[in-house]
Amino acid sequence: MPTNTFFHLPEEKQQRLLDAAQIEFSRHSLQEASIANIVKLAEIPRGSFYQYFENKEDLYFYYFATLRKNSERDLEKQIIAENGDLIEAMDVYFSKMIVEVLTGENASFYRNLFVNMDYRASRRVTDNLATGEEEKNRKQHCHKHRGRKGHAAYAEHLYQIIDRSKLTIETPKEFTWFMQTAMHAVFSTIVDGYRQQRENTAYDSTEAVKQLKMKLSWLKNGAYK
Known part of the structure; x- marks a missing residue:
């Protein structure tokens, strides 16, 4: 910070x-x-x-x-809009985010970020995309708040607002593991999107969205027939 x-x-x-x-x-x-x-x-x-x-x-x-300053608010709002359905909320939220990072005004910055990401960077990015943690800390500095609500605390908040009856997730720790798995699906889709852009100038970012939706459907329904 x-x-x-x-x-x-x-x-x-x-x-x-x-x-x-x-x-x-x-x-x-x-x-x-x-x-x-x-x-x-x-x-x-x-x-x-x-x-x-x-x-x-x-x-x-x-x-x-x-x-990513609106990431925390937007993801939370989407979960509420989907009546607590985590997968549906992630589908909507991250589908929009993927188009933004691949084709938006900051696409060059995001390309360097995701293509060159190491483990340490991936942890920082995961925390921010999933929880808006860095922006929250910025606001606390600006308003001179003494308390710092960490990533674990916000993950617990999300865990409380999702409809857990739809999931086999039973504890906040399991929820953290699930979010890590979901974020890997997002990251790998973005990196593949940049690779496709490099190889094909006519590449359409909606293809990346389709890929992500398929990965999220596997998380939701499994890959078995």
Whole structure:
């Protein structure tokens, strides 16, 4: 997370840093991105960067969180709209998300994120996509809340609002395992979508949506006839 110093900056200066992050992380993977390029684009001294962020990873995942800032609310709203049906809610929510990451204005950033993702990054991204955790922490910094509601606490909240009568999931721990499995289905579909785009310029992102729907149907109904 950014430091309190960052949150005390004028909004215009905060946005300059985020705009610089968008450009650099869309051009390069996290591993290849350069703090020197970021501070040059943001027009700030290099030393100032470390007053705001611990390292480039800190900025990277915060920028990702700003893109996904409505993820927690939207997933929760979708679960409620589907009367607690978790699979149906995930079908609607993640189908929209896949089209966004493959073809939206931040597609280059997402491509670098998903194609170059390692285990550590996948854990951060999973927490954010499933719970909006990074954005929630940002809001707590902005409003100076002392309590921090962690990923486990929000997973427990989702567990309470889903219709568990439709599932064989019996404990919050099992729910966490299920969400990890579901997120792997989402990630693998996105990565395959980028591969298809690279090989075929006419590739339609709706094909990725079809793939995800099939994977979710296997989770819901099983693969056996």
